Amino acid sequence: LGSWGQGLALAARAGAVLADLEFVQFHPTALDEPKRPMSLISEAVRGEGATLVDETGRRFLSGVQGTELAPRDVLARAVGNHLASGHRVFLDVRERPGPTFARQFPTIALACKEAGIDPARDLIPIRPAQHYHMGGVAVDLAGRTSVQGLWACGEVASTGLHGANRLASNSLTEAVVCARWVAESLRGIPARRAQQTFASDSPSPDPAAVRPVLSRALGVVRNREGLEAAARALLPLAECADATSGPAVVGLMITIAALQRRESRGAHQRTDFPLHAAVARRSEITLEAALRTARELEPRLECLT
Incomplete structure (x- = not known):
C-alpha cells in the first residue's frame, strides 16, 4: 500500500483531534x-x-x-x-x-x-x-490523544517538537523518547475489550485518485484557489464508502488545514499570504470540522456510486 496516512485516517474517524497537518516537509x-x-x-x-x-x-x-x-x-x-x-x-x-x-x-x-x-x-x-509530515494526531507528553483510551507516538503523532520545519533525524529521537513516555503512561492500565471492529471485507485503500490532486494543490507553494479546488475534488471521495475514502479523508484534512492557515511559516508557503504572523500558533482540526468547511465551498460534486 505504501504510506498514505493510515494512522491519521483511523484516528480521525475515531473523532481524534489532528494538529499541524499543513506542515509537509x-x-x-x-x-x-x-x-x-x-x-x-x-x-x-x-x-x-x-x-x-x-x-x-x-x-x-x-x-x-x-x-x-x-x-x-x-x-x-x-x-x-x-x-x-x-x-x-x-x-x-x-x-x-x-x-x-x-x-x-x-x-x-x-x-x-x-x-x-x-x-x-x-x-x-x-x-x-x-x-516528512510534521503534523499528525495531537498528543500530550504522555502520548494521549483527545479520544479516551487512544495513544499515539512516532510519525503518526504531532507532539509539537518539530514546529513548522523538522530538522534532519529529529524524528528518530522523537520516536525513541516519546515511545518510552507512552509506555510509562500505559503501565498499569488494564486492557479493554474492543467495542468496535472493522469489517474484514472493507475495500483496500487506493490513493491513486488523491495523489494528483494533492500534488497540484499542496506542493512546495500553495494558494487559496488551488486549495479550494482540491477541497472540492476531495470532498466527494472522502464521503464515498469506496477504496479512495481513506486517503481522501487525510488529504482533505491537510487541505483544509492549509487553507485555514493564512500565513507562510516553515514548510507551509502561501503565495497569497507570503508573510508570517507575529505570533506562532498550532492548528487543530477534526474530520467533522474539515468536512463541514469543505461542504461550504460550493459548488460541490456528488459521489458517483
Missing part, C-alpha cells in the same frame, strides 16, 4: 527519475561541497541566504521555483566530493548507477520530493 534534492518513490540525496552531499546548477551550468542560488546549505524549506522553494520557470536543476558532485563520492555515499551512488547516471562524469538531475 519537502526534501530539496531527490533524484529526478521515473521511479517512485524517488531516491533522496542527503544534504550531507552538499555539506561535502556539491553544488546546485541548472542546465546552463549556472549556480542559481546566489540570492538565497545559505546557498546550498540553506534550510530544507528555503532550498526546496528555490529549486521548485527554478523548475517552474522552465529550467532543469542538477547536483554537481564531479569536483566536490569528486573521486570520494561513491565511497562516502554508496547508497546514493548505487541509485545514480541504477538510473544510468555516472556522478563522476554526469550532473545528477534533482527535484523536491515530499518527505
